[in-house]
Every structure is written in C-alpha cells, then in structure tokens.
Amino acid sequence: MFVSDDNNPCIRQMNITDGSVSTFAGICAQSGNDMGSMTSAKFSSPIGLMSDLDGNMKVVDYSNSCLKTISFATGQVSAFAGQCGTAGAACGALTSATFRNSFDFTKILK
16 A cells, blocks of 8 residues: 655555555655656655556656656656646646646546
C-alpha cells in the first residue's frame, strides 16, 4: 500500500503485514523537482497516485504542476505530462502541455 505524503513530500510504502512504513520514492522533508532514481528524486507536493496499465505508478506533483511516473522496473522517476515547474493551461503533447496545481486523476477502463 502506498500513500502520497504531501507535506513531507515523498511517497511512502506501508507494509500491512509487519506494520512498518518506509520511504518508497523521494526524499522526505526535502521539496524539489529532481528526476532520477527513486531515492534521489524530489517531489514538491505529491498528491494523487495511480497505477498505469504497465504496472508503473503515476504521481500528481501538485506544486510542480506536472504528473510523474515511477517505474517499478527501473527505479526511475520521470516526467509523464506537463512541464514540471511551469504552470499554465496549454494543451498539446503530453510533455509540452502545462497544468496548474492538478489535484488528482483516474483511469477509466472499458
């Protein structure tokens, strides 16, 4: 089970079996916008979490105004949609569109 810890700002993993909580991605208590490995990447305000059809985790990074992907296969955090750090309302390709303080998202399966 995962939780977006908005004010810390990192993604935490809760192990229901042994009752432990650990940092899954990001550096708790260090805000930023760095991409890279799950242990060095930074989030500003991670809010929404979702898994995609490839088994990756998608994260809404509210204050960075973008959506990020955490790859379970590679352990990397990368920008998925929006221009991280640039707020706006532009439409277009995923990486050139801009968002402003997006809060959450969902997937709809047919």
